[in-house]
Amino acid sequence: MTARTIDGKVIAAELRARVAEEVARVKREHQLTPGLAVVLVGNDPASEVYVRSKHTQTQAAGMASFEHKLPADVAQADLLALIAKLNGDPAVHGILVQLPLPKSIHTETIINAIDPAKDVDGLHPNNAGRLAGGFAALSPCTPLGCIILTKSVHASLEGMNAIVIGRSNLVGRPLVQLLLNENATVTIAHSRSKDLPQLCARADLVYAAVGKPEMVRAGWIKPGATVIDVGINRMPLPDGKTRLVGDVAFKEVAEVAGAITPVPGGVGQMTVACLLVNTLRAACAISG
Ligand code: GUN
Numbered sequence: 001m002t003a004r005t006i007d008g009k010v011i012a013a014e015l016r017a018r019v020a021e022e023v024a025r026v027k028r029e030h031q032l033t034p035g036l037a038v039v040l041v042g043n044d045p046a047s048e049v050y051v052r053s054k055h056t057q058t059q060a061a062g063m064a065s066f067e068h069k070l071p072a073d074v075a076q077a078d079l080l081a082l083i084a085k086l087n088g089d090p091a092v093h094g095i096l097v098q099l100p101l102p103k104s105i106h107t108e109t110i111i112n113a114i115d116p117a118k119d120v121d122g123l124h125p126n127n128a129g130r131l132a133g134g135f136a137a138l139s140p141c142t143p144l145g146c147i148i149l150t151k152s153v154h155a156s157l158e159g160m161n162a163i164v165i166g167r168s169n170l171v172g173r174p175l176v177q178l179l180l181n182e183n184a185t186v187t188i189a190h191s192r193s194k195d196l197p198q199l200c201a202r203a204d205l206v207y208a209a210v211g212k213p214e215m216v217r218a219g220w221i222k223p224g225a226t227v228i229d230v231g232i233n234r235m236p237l238p239d240g241k242t243r244l245v246g247d248v249a250f251k252e253v254a255e256v257a258g259a260i261t262p263v264p265g266g267v268g269q270m271t272v273a274c275l276l277v278n279t280l281r282a283a284c285a286i287s288g
Contacts, residue, residue, distance in 0.1 A: 003227075003257040006149050012269035015148065016061060019276045023062040026284065034283035035064035036094040036120065036275070037086045041079065041105065042072030047098045050272075054096070057272050063279060064091060072102050079105060080113050087115040093283035094120035096275065099170070117286055120278040123169060131177045138278050143175035145270025146207060146228050147182065153226050153259045154205075157182040161202050165189045165216070165247070166209030171230055175207055196220065206257075208247035218252035227253055227260040230267050 026032045036058045040051045051067065058065035068082060079097075086092050095118045101107050111119075116126035122140040130137035150157060162184040166172035172188070179186045189199050191210070200206055200220040208216045209230035221227065231247030246263030254260050261267055 003254040003260045004153070005254075006152060006226075006228075006259050006261045006266060008145075008149060008261055008266040008269035011149060011152055012145075012273040015270070015273040016057065016276060019273070019280055020061045022280055026280075027062065030287065032283060032287050033062075033064050033091075034093050034279050035066060035091045036096065036279045037066040037068060037089075037092045039068045039070065039079070039082065039086075039095070039097045041070045041074055041098070042102050044100075047100075051098055054272055054275060057276065058279070061276050063276070066092060073104070076105050076109065079110060083110065083113045087113075087118065092118065093286050094118055094275075094279035096121050118282055120275055120282055121170075122174060122278070128169070128174065131174055134177075134181065138282060139178060140170055140174045141271045141274035141278060142171050142230060142267060143178050144274040144277070145267055146171075146175055146230065147178050148270060148274070149228055149261055149267065150205060150226060157184045157205065160184045160204040161187070162205035162207065163187040163189055163200055163203040164207045164209065165193075165196065165200075166207075166211075166230070168209065171209040172207075175209070179205075206248075210247050212247055213245050214247070214249040216248040216253060218249065218256045221253055221256045223256055224258035225256075227257045228267060229261050229263050232263060232268060 038051050038054050055065045055067055086095050095114050097110055111123045114124055116124045119127050119138055122138045127137045131139050162179045164172050164175050167190045176186050176188055187199055189196055197220040204225055206225055206227045213233040213235055227248055229246035229248040233245050234242040235245050236242055244264050
């Protein structure tokens with residue numbers, strides 16, 4: 001292995017510590033306790049794990065955490081009523097509705113109902129549009145985490161060739177906008193792109209966010225490139241257990257890349273840390 005491993009655990013812990021310091025300061029100087037409300041609909045086991053981790057880390061940073069668990073068959077009107085209540089609650093500065101939602105709920109309607117000033121997921125069209133227009137916005141947490149990890153390797157991304165593989169609203173699209181804001185030259189690739197290996201070959205920065213286990217191979221990577229793996233895939237093992245793997249074939253790509261994030265212990269760690277950053281930002285902006 002030649003690549004440096006980018007330690008998301010350490011970088012996320014440093015970020016959480018900085019947030020906790022800042023939370024202590026706004027509490028002391030402005031009597032403001034930032035509050036995050038997380039809404040979980042149904043009992044998807046992976047979502048439950050994420051929501052628990054958000055709750056624990058929010059409290060550990062000194063913020064107020066409000067958890068709302070609703071049954072999978074909740075009426076859309078009841079979910080909208082809860083969001084309206086959270087929009088009007090002065091103790092709540094950030095609202096996150098855990099995705100995916102059950103099929104009976106229209107996700108876009110729910111996201112549109114969140115007050116954009118409290119949209120710490122950065123998914124509301126106001127925030128997505130502001131980000132695309134190059135204006136200040138609450139931006140999605142995972143792409144923010146990707147940028148912070150990249151900047152732990154490169155102080156400036158200006159003029160670098162980046163490729164983002166994946167075009168989801170939660171990761172690929174906003175990541176492209178954040179990279180543009182950093183003055184990188186960005187290629188957007190996706191499931192219909194042709195000749196991905198060739199597209200990757202000139203990239204200094206590779207972001208894999210497709211949800212396909214170990215899809216990105218060593219032969220695709222320019223020697224010395226920085227590789228950020230957003231994938232979290234559960235691979236079944238012969239003994240019935242599962243192993244977490246990313247979208248990048250870590251072992252072989254690490255032989256070629258200059259720096260690489262592991263899975264687990266890379267991007268995943270950053271998402272909740274950036275959620276805390278967004279909640280603090282929202283609280284400060286709302287409270288003036
Ligand atoms: N499900 C998986 N990741 C996320 C995320 O970043 N935000 C929300 N709301 N749901 C998710």
